[in-house]
Amino acid sequence: LAAAAVPLAMLGFGAGALASTALGGRRGDGKPYGTLVPATALTAAVLAALALWATSSVVAVVLVVLLGAAGFATNPVVIGEVVRVAGAGRALPMALATSAFQVGIALGSWAGGAALTSALNTQGPPLAGTALALLALVPLGLLAATHRKAAPGGPSAQGEQGEQAGQDLAIGHPADAHRVDPAPEPSARRR
Numbered sequence: 001l002a003a004a005a006v007p008l009a010m011l012g013f014g015a016g017a018l019a020s021t022a023l024g025g026r027r028g029d030g031k032p033y034g035t036l037v038p039a040t041a042l043t044a045a046v047l048a049a050l051a052l053w054a055t056s057s058v059v060a061v062v063l064v065v066l067l068g069a070a071g072f073a074t075n076p077v078v079i080g081e082v083v084r085v086a087g088a089g090r091a092l093p094m095a096l097a098t099s100a101f102q103v104g105i106a107l108g109s110w111a112g113g114a115a116l117t118s119a120l121n122t123q124g125p126p127l128a129g130t131a132l133a134l135l136a137l138v139p140l141g142l143l144a145a146t147h148r149k150a151a152p153g154g155p156s157a158q159g160e161q162g163e164q165a166g167q168d169l170a171i172g173h174p175a176d177a178h179r180v181d182p183a184p185e186p187s188a189r190r191r
Contacts (some may be wrong), residue, residue, distance in 0.1 A: 005057040005115050009064040016068030024073030028080055033144035040140055042070040044133035050126040075101070108132065 001009060020039075029033040046067045054060040079097060086093035111132065113123030 001054070002057045005061055009061045012065035013068035014060055016065040016070075019075055020069040020071075020073040025076030025080065028073075028077030031085075032077050032081050033140065033147050036074055037137065037140050037144055039070055039073040039077075040133055040136050043067065043074075044137070044154035046070050046132050047126040047129040049152045051123045051130065054126075078144060 024035055024039060034064070046063055048065045050067070054063055078101075079094065082093050082097040083090050108129070111128045112125035115128035116122065117123045120127060
C-alpha cells in the first residue's frame, strides 16, 4: 500500500466499521448467528483476498474498507447476546465480553506481528487473520446450532428481549439494579 493511500484506507476502514456496526446491530437483534457467522466468514474471505490480491493501492483500499465493514458487524451482536443471556445481572458478563475483545486485539496484534516477521512477510498478517477468522467459525457454528434448538418463541421473541435490554441500557437503568414494575393500570370499572 502506497504511503499516500494509508490515510484513505484508514478513513475507509472507519467508515465501513461505523456503517456495519449500526447495520450489524439491527440485523443481529433478530438473527444473531445469522449475522455473526456470515460476517466472520466474510472477514476471513476479505483477509485472504488482501493476502492474494492487494498489490495495487486501489484494490488494497477497497479490501480494507470491506474488512472494516465485515469485522465490525459482529461487535454489537456479541454484546447483544451477552446482554440477552446474562439477563438482569449483566454488568459483570458485559465487562468480561469487553475484556475478551481487548484480549483478542492484543493477541491478534501479537499474531500479526509474528506473521509479519515470518517468511510470509507482508502476506503474513492477513493470512494469520484468515486462519483466526476461520477458527472462530467453529465455535460460532456450534453456538448457532445450539441457539436454534433452544430458541423459545422464535426469533421475534428473542429480538424483543434483546431490544428491551438495549433500551434499558440506553435510558440509563443500572445493569444490576432491581427494578420494580409499575403498579398495574386501575380497572376501567369503578365500584
